[in-house]
Every structure is written in C-alpha cells, then in structure tokens.
Amino acid sequence: xxxxxxxxxxxxxxxxxxxxxxxxxxxxxxxxxxxxxxxxxxxxxxxxxxxxxxxxxxxxxxxxxxxxxxxxxxxxxxxxxxxxxxxxxxxxxxxxxxxxxxxxxxxxxxxxxxxxxxxxxxxxxxxxxxxxxxxxxxxxxxxxxxxxxxxxxxxxxxxxxxxxxxxxxxxxxxxxxxxxxxxxxxxxxxxxxxxxxxxxxxxxxxxxxxxxxxxxxxxxxxxxxxxxxxxxxxxxxxx
Amino acid sequence: xxxxxxxxxxxxxxxxxxxxxxxxxxxxxxxxxxxxxxxxxxxxxxxxxxxxxxxxxxxxxxxxxxxxxxxxxxxxxxxxxxxxxxxxxxxxxxxxxxxxxxxxxxxxxxxxxxxxxxxxxxxxxxxxxxxxxxxxxxxxxxxxxxxxxxxxxxxxxxxxxxxxxxxxxxxxxxxxxxxxxxxxxxxxxxxxxxxxxxxxxxxxxxxxxxxxxxxxxxxxxxxxxxxxxxxxxxxxxxxxxxxxxxxxxxxxxxxxxxxxxxxxxxxxxxxxxxxxxxxxxxxxxxxxxxxxxxxxxxxxxxxxxxxxxxxxxxxxxxxxxxxxxxxxxxxxxxxxxxxxxxxxxxxxxxxxxxxxxxxxxxxxxxxxxxxxxxxxxxxxxxxxxxxxxxxxxxxxxxxxxxxxxxxx
Numbered sequence: 330x331x332x333x334x335x336x337x338x339x340x341x342x343x344x345x346x347x348x349x350x351x352x353x354x355x356x357x358x359x360x361x362x363x364x365x366x367x368x369x370x371x372x373x374x375x376x377x378x379x380x381x382x383x384x385x386x387x388x389x390x391x392x393x394x395x396x397x398x399x400x401x402x403x404x405x406x407x408x409x410x411x412x413x414x415x416x417x418x419x420x421x422x423x424x425x426x427x428x429x430x431x432x433x434x435x436x437x438x439x440x441x442x443x444x445x446x447x448x449x450x451x452x453x454x455x456x457x458x459x460x461x462x463x464x465x466x467x468x469x470x471x472x473x474x475x476x477x478x479x480x481x482x483x484x485x486x487x488x489x490x491x492x493x494x495x496x497x498x499x500x501x502x503x504x505x506x507x508x509x510x511x512x513x514x515x516x517x518x519x520x521x522x523x524x525x526x527x528x529x530x531x532x533x534x535x536x537x538x539x540x541x542x543x544x545x546x547x548x549x550x551x552x553x554x555x556x557x558x559x560x561x562x563x564x565x566x567x568x
Numbered sequence: 569x570x571x572x573x574x575x576x577x578x579x580x581x582x583x584x585x586x587x588x589x590x591x592x593x594x595x596x597x598x599x600x601x602x603x604x605x606x607x608x609x610x611x612x613x614x615x616x617x618x619x620x621x622x623x624x625x626x627x628x629x630x631x632x633x634x635x636x637x638x639x640x641x642x643x644x645x646x647x648x649x650x651x652x653x654x655x656x657x658x659x660x661x662x663x664x665x666x667x668x669x670x671x672x673x674x675x676x677x678x679x680x681x682x683x684x685x686x687x688x689x690x691x692x693x694x695x696x697x698x699x700x701x702x703x704x705x706x707x708x709x710x711x712x713x714x715x716x717x718x719x720x721x722x723x724x725x726x727x728x729x730x731x732x733x734x735x736x737x738x739x740x741x742x743x744x745x746x747x748x749x750x751x752x753x754x755x756x757x758x759x760x761x762x763x764x765x766x767x768x769x770x771x772x773x774x775x776x777x778x779x780x781x782x783x784x785x786x787x788x789x790x791x792x793x794x795x796x797x798x799x800x801x802x803x804x805x806x807x808x809x810x811x812x813x814x815x816x817x818x819x820x821x822x823x824x825x826x827x828x829x830x831x832x833x834x835x836x837x838x839x840x841x842x843x844x845x846x847x848x849x850x851x852x853x854x855x856x857x858x859x860x861x862x863x864x865x866x867x868x869x870x871x872x873x874x875x876x877x878x879x880x881x882x883x884x885x886x887x888x889x890x891x892x893x894x895x896x897x898x899x900x901x902x903x904x905x906x907x908x909x910x911x912x913x914x915x916x917x918x919x920x921x922x923x924x925x926x927x928x929x930x931x932x933x934x935x936x937x938x939x940x941x942x943x944x945x946x947x948x949x950x951x952x953x954x955x956x957x958x959x960x961x962x963x964x965x966x967x968x969x970x971x972x973x974x975x976x
Contacts, residue, residue, distance in 0.1 A: 384976045393892060393973040421894035427975045431889040433598065435605030440596055447595060448894045477605075493893075505976045537976075 337369035339402075340501055340533040341390055346399035348385055359385040361556045363399070367549075369500075370527040372520075372534040374544055377553035383537050384505070386553070390535065391423055391503045392416040404500055421448055424499030426507040430490040432478045438465060438489045439474045445493035464492040467522060469515070483510045491519055495526065502526075504536040508543055520546050599906030602879060610914075613875040617915020618922070620868025621952050625923040627860035628948065629930070629938050634854060635844045636937035637775030641703070642840045644772055646715040648814045649821070650839045651682070651804035654832050657846040660703060660777055662687055664800035669831050673804060676820045678812035683713040684801035686786060688793045689778065690759045700740055700779040704732075706789025713805045714770075719783065722768035725751045726785040732757075734766045737773040738780025739935040760792050774935050776853050806833075865955050872911055872959035876904055880966040885975065892972035900967050908960030912953035919952075920945055 346363040349356050360382045367373055377383045388394045389401060392408065395416070401408040406419055424445075432441045442461040465474055468488040478486050487510040494502060502523065508516035520543050526532035527548075536543065544550060545564075552560035582604075589597035603610045641659055642650075651673055653663035670682040686706035691699045707713045709726040725731055734755070736746040746769050749755035754765035774780045790796055808817055814835050821833045834842070848854035880887070887900055924940055931938040 387976050388973045391892070391976075393976075417891075417894055417896055419894075420892060423894075425889070425892045425972075425975070427889065427892075429885065429975070431885045431975065433602070433883070433886045435601040436596070436598070440601070443596060444890060445893060448890075497893075503976075 337371070337531055339366050340369045340371075340404060341365070341367040341535070342400070342402040343390070344400040346386075346389065346396070346401060348382075348389060348394075348397050359556050360389075363556075363558050365551070365558060367533055367535060369531040369533050371548045372524055372527055372546070373536065373549040373551060374547040375535060375537045375551045375553065376539060376544075380555075381553040382556040383553050385556075387503050387505065387535065387537060390501075391425065392419045421497070422500045424494035424497065424502040426491050426494045426502065426504035428506045428509060430478070430483075430486040430510075432486055432489055432493075434478050437475045437477055438470060438481065438485075438492075441478075441489055442492045442496050445496040449497055461492070461496055464496050465489070468492055468518065484512060484515050487511060488515065488519070491522075495522075498530065499532065501533040501535065504534065504538075506538055506540070507536065508538065508540050513542060516540060516542050517546075593902075593906065595902075597906060599903045600910055602883065602903075603907055603910060606879075609875060609879070613872065613911050614914045614918070616871030616875070617868055617911050617952060617956065618917075618919040620864050620871065620955070621916050621919030621948060622923050622926075623864030623867060624861050624951065625919060625940070625944070625948050626926060626930075627857050627864060628944055629923070629927055629940065630936075631848065631854070631857040631861070632941075632944065633930075633934075633936035633938050634776055634847060634857065636939070637773065638844050638847055639840050640772050640775065640937070641705075641781065642836055642843070644714050644716060644719075644770075645685075645805055645836065646713055646807065647683070647805035647836060648808045649806035649818050649833055649835055651806060651821070651831055651833050652802065652839070654829050656802075656832070657850070658777075658843050659687060659803075660689060662802040664796070664802055665804070665831050667799045667801060669825065670801070670804040672824050673806060673821045673833075676817060676824050678809055678817040678820065679806055680809045680812075681711075681807045683707060683711045683805040683807075684786075685713055685803040685805055686789045686793075686796060687802040688789065688796065690782070690792060692757055692759060694741070698740070700738060701777070702735070702738065702780050702782045703778040704782045704784055704789060704792065706784045706786045706792075709785045714783070716770055719770045722770075723783070725767040726783065726788070728765075728767065730762065730764050730788055730791065731767045731785070732764055732788060733768040733770055733783040735772050735774070735780035735782070736769040737771050737935050739774040740779060762792065764788070764792070773937065776847075776936075779935075865951070868915075868952065868955045869959045869962075872908060872956045873962050875911070876907055876960050876963035877966055879907065880904060880963055884966070884970045887967060887970040888972045888975050891970055892975060897967070900970070901964050904960045904964050904967070905957060908956040908963075909953055912956035913949070915956075916949050916952045920948075 343363055343365040346360055348360040349358040351357055375383045389396055390403060396409045403419060404422055439461050442465060462474060465471060468491060470485060470488055473481060473485060491507060508519055511519060523534045524546060527534060550562045551558060586597065589600050651669060653665050656662040667684060670684055673679055674682045688704045690702050690704055692702055693699055709723055712720050722733060734746050736743045738746060749766040749769055751767045754767050757764045757766060772781050786798060790798060808814060818833045818835060825831060927938045927940050
C-alpha cells in the first residue's frame with residue numbers, strides 16, 4: 330500500500346480571493362472566495378471549463394496581475410497591495426510554461442534557454458551554458474542546442490520553452506497546457522522531470538491541463554467552476 | 569578566396585561581433601540578433617538611415633560651402649578692420665560711403681592705412697550664350713588691399729586702362745584659359761558693353777551669388793560703373809600699426825565718427841560672422857539648407873521608427889514572456905535602443921562613403937568649397953545615432969502592449 334508523503338511547507342496560501350474585470354454594470358466577476366493552500370514539491374493540476382476562472386487564478390498567483398481582494402501569500406510574500414516592482418521581483422522566483430512556446434525566432438535553443446537564467450544576473454560566460462545544455466539534454470535536445478526555432482518541430486520548441494522556464498531553478502512553476510504540443514513519450518518525460526524537481530528541489534508545480542497522461546501523475550487535482558474551487562482531490566491519498 | 573572560405577570568414581566575423589557586443593552590453597545582444605535575423609528589414613533600415621545621413625551630410629556640405637564661400641573674399645582682404653555702410657549685410661549689398669569717413673579713420677591713433685575699395689557686379693557672356701556673374705573689386709593700383717602675394721606681384725598691370733585680373737577658379741570657365749591670360753597675351757572680355765582685357769589671374773573661387781571675382785583699378789571700375797563716384801567707395805579697409813589692438817582701435821574710430829549712423833566699423837572676423845549669419849538665417853538659400861537638414865533628420869526618424877516599431881510589434885509575445893520571467897522594463901528599452909544605435913552606426917557608414925564621392929563631384933562641378941571635415945562626419949554620426957535613439961524611444965511606446973497576463 331502506498332503511503333502519503335508528508336506535505337512540504339506551504340508555498341502558496343490563498344484566502345478569500347476575489348477578482349473581477351471591468352467597471353460598474355459591465356463588471357464581470359471571475360473568482361469568488363477562493364481558499365487554497367499549495368505545498369512545496371506538489372504537482373497540482375488545475376482543471377475546469379473555459380471561463381471557469383483557472384487562467385485568472387494562474388495569473389494572480391503568478392504575479393502577472395495585481396490582487397484586488399483577498400489574500401495571496403506566495404513564498405511568504407503577501408501579494409495584496411504589492412507594487413509592480415515587487416511583482417516583477419517575485420516573478421524571478423517563478424517559472425512559466427505557456428501554451429505557445431513564445432521563443433525568440435532569432436535566438437538559438439540554447440540562447441532562448443539562457444534568457445531564463447540571465448534574468449537572475451547570470452554572467453555573460455560561466456556555468457549558465459552548462460546548465461542550459463544539461464537541461465536541453467534531459468529534454469532530448471542535446472543535438473539541437475544551436476538550432477533556431479524555425480528549424481525545430483513544434484514539440485521541440487515547446488521543450489525549449491520548458492527548459493527556459495526551469496533553468497533558473499524556480500520555486501514555483503505555472504504551466505498552461507504544457508504538453509499539448511508533445512507526443513506521449515515527450516509529455517511523460519516532461520511530467521517526470523517536473524515531478525523530479527518537486528521531489529529533489531521542492532519545486533511547486535501548478536498546471537492547467539486536461540491531458541490524462543499528466544492528470545494520472547498529479548499529486549493533487551483541483552477543479553474550478555464559474556470562478557469557484559469546487560473539487561480538491563489527492564489521487565495518491567485515495568490509493 | 570573560395571566560396572566556402574568566404575562563408576567561413578563571414579561566420580567568424582559574425583561570431584566575433586556577437587561576442588564583442590555581448591561583452592559590451594553584458595548580456596545577449598538580442599537587438600542585434602533580431603535585426604540580423606530579418607535581413608530584408610535590416611537592409612531597408614540601413615538603406616533608410618544611410619539615405620537620411622546622406623541627405624544631412626549633403627545639406628551640411630552645402631551649408632558649409634555657403635559659409636566657406638562667404639569667408640573667401642573677406643579672407644583675401646589685407647586689413648584688420650572694415651568700414652562699411654550701416655546697412656551692409658554682405659559684400660554684394662554694401663552701399664557706398666563717404667570717402668571723408670575714411671580720412672577720419674586715418675586720423676585715429678593706431679591706424680596705419682585706410683584703403684577705399686569699390687564693389688560692383690558684372691555679367692560675362694560666354695561663347696555658348698550663358699552668363700557668368702563676377703563680383704568686381706576696384707581699388708587704387710598703388711595700394712595693396714588684397715593679401716595673396718600672387719595678386720600683389722601682378723597688380724601693377726591694373727594701372728593700364730580697361731585692364732583687370734580674373735579669378736582663375738571662376739565657375740564654368742576653363743581655368744587653363746584664365747591662367748594663360750597675361751599682359752603679353754591678354755584675354756579680351758566684353759563687360760557692360762566695354763572691351764576689357766585680362767592681364768593676370770588670382771584664385772578665390774565663386775560662391776552662391778557670384779561665379780568668381782575680378783580685380784580692377786578704381787579708374788577701370790568707374791568706367792565699368794559710370795554711375796558710381798570715386799568719392800563714394802563701398803568699403804574702407806583699415807590696416808593697423810604693429811601692436812595696435814583691433815577692438816580698441818575700432819572703438820576709437822567709432823568715437824571719432826560720432827553719433828552719425830551712416831557707417832559701421834567691424835573687425836574682419838565680425839564682418840564675416842555677420843555675413844554668414846545673415847545669409848544662413850535671412851537668405852532663402854541658407855534657410856533651404858537648414859530646412860534640408862531638418863528634413864533629413866525627419867526622414868531618418870520616420871524610417872527608423874517604422875522599422876523598430878514593426879520589430880517591437882512582431883515580438884510582443886516574446887517580450888511579454890520575458891516580462892513574465894521577471895525582466896524589468898529597462899531591459900526591453902535596452903533592446904530597442906541597442907537596435908537603434910546599431911542601425912545608426914550601420915546606416916551612417918554607407919551614407920558617409922557616398923557623400924565623400926558626392927562632395928567631390930559637387931566641388932568639381934560648382935567650384936564650391938565642399939569639405940567633409942572629420943568634425944562634421946563625427947557630428948553627423950552622433951546626430952544619426954541620436955536620431956535613431958529618438959525613433960527608438962518613440963517605438964518603445966508599443967512595449968507597453970506586451971502584457972504577460974495575456975499569455976495564459
């Protein structure tokens with residue numbers, strides 16, 4: 330029988346989070362009273378239909394928007410009332426994997442990955458290159474280090490984007506359908522990598538996905554409906 | 569060098585440039601990489617900047633030629649002070665003054681000599697029917713109002729009636745034909761209905777209002793311009809005694825002239841500066857050149873803005889991604905300014921090279937003093953980079969549209 334590992338410290342604590350868009354009568358409420366604790370090292374999947382509020386939640390937890398109402402404590406930093414500079418600084422502790430790879434078409438795979446590290450003030454030369462090469466190698470791109478995106482397949486581009494998000498050793502990774510462009514093997518490879526990061530470094534992963542391959546490996550599955558968190562399951566605990 | 573060899577050399581140069589920029593910026597030179605990636609856009613941008621730079625360099629060249637050509641005849645005058653009518657703006661519009669004023673000036677301590685000079689303008693019809701405009705300086709042959717030794721050496725010939733010396737750099741006339749003129753083999757001209765013989769030459773060079781100069785005795789001058797009076801020259805050239813201070817003597821002359829405002833006394837440098845200022849700011853030709861510089865800068869700004877603005881628009885999602893990663897706003901400004909400076913420098917070089925050739929062509933065709941000085945080239949380089957930076961600053965407004973929240 331599998332034992333449930335003891336959860337790490339809380340990385341993200343959300344209390345009474347509300348968020349809306351627009352003003353006056355045109356205002357549309359996207360989140361209602363969300364309460365949530367996510368622990369370090371957890372791979373959490375966020376599910377929900379389009380318009381359920383998961384993207385809004387992701388952008389708020391990822392410091393991409395200012396918190397309007399409620400409390401969000403990310404890595405010990407309260408985000409309610411945080412100024413833009415604080416949000417930018419906090420984002421340097423985070424990794425983002427978007428549905429679109431958004432790679433610079435003029436930069437090689439290694440140079441794109443390097444951008445994920447240079448934000449931390451990595452020197453022009455030094456260990457960054459080894460870190461980037463290692464990560465790209467882990468993602469099966471050792472032979473494509475100096476290829477520009479135009480010479481990479483869709484899946485390869487997405488893996489470069491994943492490497493860019495992870496190379497800076499982020500404390501929390503926010504991902505939006507990161508495996509959508511990947512084949513089954515590559516998708517599993519990426520999810521195993523993310524889980525390994527959680528296990529070895531305590532990296533927290535919050536991922537929006539509907540990919541069953543990923544959901545099967547998640548530590549926790551959250552479901553949202555109409556701006557509310559309606560379900561919270563821990564598959565391993567169920568076992 | 570073989571094709572493969574040259575490709576290797578280009579690759580090496582590219583790697584070296586990348587490394588140098590990386591060292592210089594302390595980061596990946598994303599701006600350069602983006603520009604290099606879109607070759608067609610890079611070429612059109614460099615072409616646009618080169619065109620703008622060329623336009624500015626040419627206009628500045630013309631403006632410099634205007635300023636330089638204004639100074640040429642003044643610099644040929646052997647005097648420290650100039651007495652002229654109060655309304656004189658340029659040599660060609662100096663009204664006559666009373667000769668008595670020159671006698672007054674001569675009595676001022678520190679003044680060694682005051683030489684009257686008459687100024688006039690004649691048209692010289694060429695065999696092909698075209699006209700050359702010549703400014704005529706008339707003076708007593710016994711005096712030496714002009715500095716070049718070549719003039720002094722030959723000016724005795726001016727004592728002959730209806731004899732002149734001609735500017736061998738007169739625009740549109742074969743200089744060899746003018747240089748061949750001598751008392752023994754004079755060149756005969758018809759000026760204002762009179763036969764005039766050229767017995768020697770000198771070199772000043774034409775400007776924007778006249779093609780060249782003629783030197784004549786005061787008697788020949790008065791025959792060419794019968795309405796003018798020997799008692800009313802246009803200029804008084806004042807030479808000072810050794811050691812005399814020009815400003816002090818000028819003040820003393822003004823005091824001697826008293827409150828009457830018919831004449832003014834200036835140092836040669838003051839007169840040159842005032843003439844140059846007048847022609848640059850009051851005459852259409854000067855204004856047009858100034859306007860041309862502004863137009864060149866505006867063309868450059870528009871072209872570079874279009875290029876950088878398109879570049880920013882094309883990379884909004886990538887920039888938004890980097891914003892999400894935690895790059896501050898100044899990082900993106902740095903990329904745009906990096907592109908702007910690179911475009912400025914890359915565009916300046918071909919513009920400079922083309923202008924060197926065009927300066928030579930214009931100088932040969934017009935005789936104007938077109939000189940591309942290192943100072944002007946450096947100023948245009950700095951101006952081009954600033955122009956591109958300003959365009960870059962305008963283009964950065966689009967960066968605000970890169971919102972990382974839109975990426976999810």
